[in-house]
Amino acid sequence: MKKIEIKASLTVYDSLDELSEDVKALMVKAVAARKNAYAPYSKFRVGAALKLKNNEIVIGNNQENAVYPSGLCAERVAIYQAGALYPNVAIETIAISASSDVFNVLTPTPPCGACRQSIFEYEENQKSAIEIYFMGETGKVVKADSVKDLLPLTFGKATLNNI
Template sequence: MTKQVSISTKFDVFENLNVLPNDVQELMQKAIETRNNAYAPYSRFHVGAAILLDNNQIVLGSNQENAAYPSGLCAERVAIFQAGALYPNAKIVKMAITAASSIHTTTSPIPPCGACRQSMAEYEFKQEAEIEIYFMGETGEVYKSDSVSNLLPLSFDKKFL
């Protein structure tokens, strides 16, 4: 006999950037600004990430591509690894992510890829505290996840090793 497991996730949806809480608007604005620093000559898909730490530092990241595609790195991992390198004892409170294409306007919230979700989950496990994630396209709605585990249910962590 088989049994079924149901997994659900929940997101808060904000109509646009202007209705976010002020601190999140500011964080998302930094993500938008750093999105302009993306090096994306191949995909022409520019991503910016801004992380707020519990010491009030903000760490930024933008995607960095490479002609040898696997050698590039997504904005989320650039920011999260930078935060870990510069402030190893600080906890990540929230992260804002935005993506824009040079080819067309992105109007839907664009979530982190699987590799970024796994990397983000590692930091959430490490700090034993949830990380709020806000993500959007170039314009339009902004999604909020209360935690990385909400973005990546059934995540892989050290308990399996």
């Protein structure tokens, strides 16, 4: 038997004011995208904004459906749009903001598991890490240098090639 210890390193900022101007501007775009989310069922709104290597900004927000599995998270809406519009351009940074129509979201809200897996796929394909910044409505902002800090045991091409 062997014990493996997994560590992750995250940076926590007290507010948007501590971020660089570029990242702050990206988060402002995520907040704006969040406000346009289609969330009539959960009342939980998420916005995402991506900065690409060519300096383009791509946004997304969650899109719900009465048939719950048919909806899509903000992060994947933005990532897939970036993949469709700029298929060979690397994603450098993702900013994510969440709010609720029912309560105040004051805790930084990270991507769900499915979104983490999708972000990993893009990191793996572009062979470079994607910085991820996430927050609630206001307050603290958390930064992960790579999705591997949020999803340390990845499932990717190497896993499938070993079958």
